[in-house]
Structure formats: structure tokens, C-alpha cells
Amino acid sequence: MRGPHNIWRLIRTGATMERTGAMKQVMDAMEAPTALRIVARSLVWPFRWLGIKGDPSMPPVVRALNALGPAYIKFGQVLSTRPDVVGPELARELRVLQDKLPPFSVETAKRSVAEELGVEVDALFSEFSEPVAAASIAQVHKARLAETGEEVAVKVLRPGIERAFRKDVDAFYFAADTIELLSPASRRLRPRDVIEHFDGVVTSELDLRLEAASASEFAANTKEDAGFRVPEVLWEHSGRRVMTLGWAEGVPLGDNDALDAAGHDRHALGNRVLGLFLSHALRDGFFHADMHQGNLKVAAGGDIIAYDFGIMGHIDEYTRRVYAEILYGFIKRDYQRVAEVHFEAGYVPANRDVDEFARALRAVGEPIFGMDATRISMGRLLSYLFEVTERFGMETRTELILLQRTMVVVEGVARSLDPEVNIWDVAHPVVEGYIKDSIGPRAMGRDLLKTAMVLARFGPRLPGLVEAALIRQATPEIEEKPRLWPLVLSSGVAGLTLGAAIVGAIALLT
Incomplete structure (x- = not known):
């Protein structure tokens, strides 16, 4: 049905x-x-x-x-x-x-908090305000802890939100399947995979315990970042449908008039938002994937405060290095290298022409440089990029969807603060620093050391694994016994290689 x-x-x-x-x-x-x-x-x-x-x-x-x-x-x-x-x-x-969506009543919110935490609201909070913000999935109340007097933000899921969201996503799946059926060319973009990714991301947003864990990890990763803060999670006052954080006091990042009145430098704020996002994505591989103006404030001292951690992105270290090389190639206008990275990573089928792809990338990148942001039509640029990917048979990379989408959102936030902000100027030092730290001899040494440590954990089991492999090789037929010698020889070579890797890693790191 x-x-x-x-x-x-x-x-x-x-x-x-x-x-x-x-x-x-x-x-x-x-x-x-x-x-x-x-x-x-x-x-x-x-x-x-x-x-x-x-x-x-x-x-x-x-x-x-x-x-x-x-x-x-x-x-x-x-x-x-x-x-x-x-x-x-x-x-x-x-x-x-x-x-700024229509909120549900404070009485309903209090009932949800009491049911989730098993304690009446008046026993936990000496004050519990009317909703101060209402979004698509939850709303926030300002409260004061009865025990300590600390001001906090209490986030409560909307009643029935899980069922309402499920109806929307089911329709999206149906639309994706229909598009793939009626338009075979669309299968290259894997619309169903895109919806599955979106489904997984937002479904996790419906469990506030996961959001609390994300906030805690994000705070730990960014505690040394100058000009950036994350509110503290209060775990004893949080659950699946309720989450309590320290209160973030500041001017909304989307209110330019208020930012100007408070004396904040909007150009610097725009640059910082872009730089922080790139740093989190490349350095940590864990980034805030919903960084619109409604989730960011500016404190009196100028720090950017992030909140609402329901959608977080994660990319592995290999993908981060590929992404950094692509960005760095665009920054340096080395389109040949950008094209080669696409082929090396398997993003473009190997039977395509790398030189032709490099020329197509040049047509995308060159209009960006030498312009201020107000003269760049992102609509035309995205349209041309789509044509390029279609021509070269590139498939949608589901692991990069959230990163690419957030990149667009963050650039939009920066431009709303100052239209003159240029993403490439901001990205250059961040990406260059990551390249120097993550792609080179020291990085190779760290990789080898990590490999050695993983193998070392299997040390006690290695004799048994080798013996089992030898038995499997020896038992079938007599004529297959000569196959033992390549195995023994390769085992010896592997041991020597591992030893050399460990020594090399230690030398490079010291």
C-alpha cells in the first residue's frame, strides 16, 4: 500500500x-x-x-x-x-x-521532559521558559537548574515527529525509484543512495542521545580552536527525546544589523566560519553538517558559538587526503593534478581521457579566480559541473554528499555576512597546512607505524594463523605441495618488510 x-x-x-x-x-x-x-x-x-x-x-x-x-x-x-x-x-x-517555526506548548514540552527523565520538571529546573526557538524537528527552552542555578538550553523533540518524517522519506524513496525507472541516465547519480544517506543522517537527529554524543566529541576536537566554542552537554539531564546543554548567549549570526551594532567585524566572521569548517573537515574528519545561521551565534567577545548537533559529518582519513589534494589543485590552478587525483581515487572511470578531464576542470575553475564573490554565479557553475560529471561518467559519491552540501551552506553563510568573502582565499592556508602535515614523509611514517601497531595486536595469533594456512595448503593433493614454498617465501619477505617498515617509521618520527 x-x-x-x-x-x-x-x-x-x-x-x-x-x-x-x-x-x-x-x-x-x-x-x-x-x-x-x-x-x-x-x-x-x-x-x-x-x-x-x-x-x-x-x-x-x-x-x-x-x-x-x-x-x-x-x-x-x-x-x-x-x-x-x-x-x-x-x-x-x-x-x-x-x-522561527510555530512552537508546541510549554505544557507539552514539560510532559515530554518528565516522561523522558522520570522526574517532574519543577524538581529539575527552577525556571523553564516558553520556547525560544522552534525548528523542524525540535524546539528549545531556556531553563535554570534548580541545584546550581546554571542557565541551560533544553531541547525537546516535537510530538509525533518520527511518524511525520517517515511519511516524507517514504515518498522521497518512491520518487527516487520512479526517477531511476523512467530515466536510466539518472542512475549514474544514484538517487536512491542519496535518499538513503539523507534518511540515515536525519533519523539519527531524532535520537537526542546521539546528538549529545556528537556535541561532546565535537567540543573535545575543537577545544583549542581560537574564536570558537561549543556548549557543554549535561548528560544527567538528557535522554532520547530531551537534551540539555549549557546556555549559549550571543547575537544570531544571521542578524547583520545586530552584529554591526555590537561592533563585530562581519568580514572576519565570514572568513572564520569558512576556515573553521575546512579545518574541522580536514583535520578531524568530523564536522558540523548543519552550519546555517540559525545554529550559530557570536558571543560578546567575538567567539562563534555552534549548537544543534543533530547532523554531523564524518569522512575517513584517505578521503580527506583526496579531498585536500583536489582543493589544493584548484587553489594552485593545477588542473592536471586535480584530474589525476580523480582518476587515482576511482572517481572517474579509468577508460576516460585524463587530459580532456583536466581541460574540463579548467573551464570550471578559471572563472572563479580573479573575481569577487558577487560576480560568481553559483547556479551556472553548478550547472556546468553537472554537465562535466555526466560527460565523464562520474558517479555520485555518497560519502561526500554531506561534505559537499555543507560546503555550499557554509559558503552561503559567509557570503550573507560579507559578499566579498572568497572561499578560495580562505581555503588556501587551511588546505596547505593540512597537505604539509598529512601528505609527506612524516605522514608516511605515521601510517607505517599505525600499520605495525595493528599487526602487533595480532602477534600472539600469527603462529596459529600461519600454521592453519600451511595446513590448508598441504592437505589437498601431493602435487600441490610445491605451493608451500611460495607461501613460506612470501611470509619471510612479509616479515622483513614489516621489520623495515617499523624501523623506518621510528626513524621518520624521531
Whole structure:
């Protein structure tokens, strides 16, 4: 029965966009051609009466996304950081989706807290405010601990949010499967894998214990980062549907007038947001993947405070090195090396021409340099990148989806602070520092030492493993016994190689 339900959900999505007036506004923002407008509206118009009315006090697109549910709201949050794509007016309207959605009652929140923590709210908190922020999945209350008097932020999931989100994601899966069926060319982009990745990320956001763990790890990683802070987790006041953090006092990063009134340097803040994100992604491989304006504040002293850790990204060390080399190649305009890295990592099929790919990358990279950010059309750039990937048969890298999406969001945040911010100027020292530290003789030594330590853990088992391998080789037929000698020889070579690796690693590190 999921098929009919999902068809109905998608029809109602289009009908809601038309009924609220969002369809026209989106088409205008995209500068859609007349033919596309006619086709889209003619398909939706017969079902217009099925659309959800939404809150008429909201702007059309905000009204439609808010009426459609949490997954659509998440999409709107990303678009709110891209004024260069959707236009400054629509981007400004969409920002209310970040933390200014209609809240649920404080009484409902208190019941949720009491049920989750097993203690009445009045026994835990001497003060518990009305909602101070309401987003798509949860809302936040300012409270004061009864025992210590410390001000804290209490995050509570929306009632029934798990079921509501499941309906949206099921419809997305259905749409992805339909697209793959009707358009074989789309399979290169693996739309279903993209939805699975999105599903996993946001499903983890529905368990606040996981968010608390992410906040704790992120704080530990970034404790030495100048100009950056993460609130402390209060574990004894947290659970699956409730999370309590230290209160973050500051000016919202999206309020430029307030930032100016407080005397903050918006250009420096924009540069710092970009630099911090790149540093966290490359240095730690663990980064805040929802860094829009609604999740960032600026303290009185100028520190950037991050909160809302429901969506965090992780990339392994090998992928970080590949990503850094690609970024560094673009910064140095070494498009040949960028192309070679793509081939070495398997991102582009080996039967393609590396020189031709390098020329295509040059056409992407060269327009960026020598321009200020206001003259770069990210819409045209992304469109051309899509054409390049299609031409060279590149597949969507699911492990990089969150990193790429967050890169777009963070760049949008920086540009909203100062349109003159240039991501390449900020990235240069961060990426160069990572390259020097992670790709070279010392890095090779660390890798060899890590390999030796892993092998050393298996030391007590190695004799048994070798004996079992020898027995398996010796038992079949007599004519197969000569195969023992290559095994013994390779074991000896492996031992000598391991010994040399350990000695080399120690020499390089000392």
C-alpha cells in the first residue's frame, strides 16, 4: 500500500506548491523558461484543490514547505543560505524555517521532559521558559537548574515527529525509484543512495542521545580552536527525546544589523566560519553538517558559538587526503593534478581521457579566480559541473554528499555576512597546512607505524594463523605441495618488510 500513498503524497506536494503560490515564486527565483513554467503548472493545476492551505500569514514558499512537513523544511533551510541561487528576497524569507517555526506548548514540552527523565520538571529546573526557538524537528527552552542555578538550553523533540518524517522519506524513496525507472541516465547519480544517506543522517537527529554524543566529541576536537566554542552537554539531564546543554548567549549570526551594532567585524566572521569548517573537515574528519545561521551565534567577545548537533559529518582519513589534494589543485590552478587525483581515487572511470578531464576542470575553475564573490554565479557553475560529471561518467559519491552540501551552506553563510568573502582565499592556508602535515614523509611514517601497531595486536595469533594456512595448503593433493614454498617465501619477505617498515617509521618520527 505504500505505492498509492506515496503517489498521493507527491501529488499533494505539487498541489500545495501551486495552491500557496509557491510554484510561481520558485519559478521566478530560478528564472525558469516559459516552456518549463507551462508544463509544470499544467501538470499540477488539475490537482490544485488537493493542496494544503498552510498558514496564510507566511510567505508562499515558507508557507508551502512548513505545511508539507519536516523533510521539506530541511530542504528550505539549505536554500535559505543561497541568496546567489534563489535570490536575496527568497533566501531572507526562508530563514524563518531555521528557528522561527510555530512552537508546541510549554505544557507539552514539560510532559515530554518528565516522561523522558522520570522526574517532574519543577524538581529539575527552577525556571523553564516558553520556547525560544522552534525548528523542524525540535524546539528549545531556556531553563535554570534548580541545584546550581546554571542557565541551560533544553531541547525537546516535537510530538509525533518520527511518524511525520517517515511519511516524507517514504515518498522521497518512491520518487527516487520512479526517477531511476523512467530515466536510466539518472542512475549514474544514484538517487536512491542519496535518499538513503539523507534518511540515515536525519533519523539519527531524532535520537537526542546521539546528538549529545556528537556535541561532546565535537567540543573535545575543537577545544583549542581560537574564536570558537561549543556548549557543554549535561548528560544527567538528557535522554532520547530531551537534551540539555549549557546556555549559549550571543547575537544570531544571521542578524547583520545586530552584529554591526555590537561592533563585530562581519568580514572576519565570514572568513572564520569558512576556515573553521575546512579545518574541522580536514583535520578531524568530523564536522558540523548543519552550519546555517540559525545554529550559530557570536558571543560578546567575538567567539562563534555552534549548537544543534543533530547532523554531523564524518569522512575517513584517505578521503580527506583526496579531498585536500583536489582543493589544493584548484587553489594552485593545477588542473592536471586535480584530474589525476580523480582518476587515482576511482572517481572517474579509468577508460576516460585524463587530459580532456583536466581541460574540463579548467573551464570550471578559471572563472572563479580573479573575481569577487558577487560576480560568481553559483547556479551556472553548478550547472556546468553537472554537465562535466555526466560527460565523464562520474558517479555520485555518497560519502561526500554531506561534505559537499555543507560546503555550499557554509559558503552561503559567509557570503550573507560579507559578499566579498572568497572561499578560495580562505581555503588556501587551511588546505596547505593540512597537505604539509598529512601528505609527506612524516605522514608516511605515521601510517607505517599505525600499520605495525595493528599487526602487533595480532602477534600472539600469527603462529596459529600461519600454521592453519600451511595446513590448508598441504592437505589437498601431493602435487600441490610445491605451493608451500611460495607461501613460506612470501611470509619471510612479509616479515622483513614489516621489520623495515617499523624501523623506518621510528626513524621518520624521531
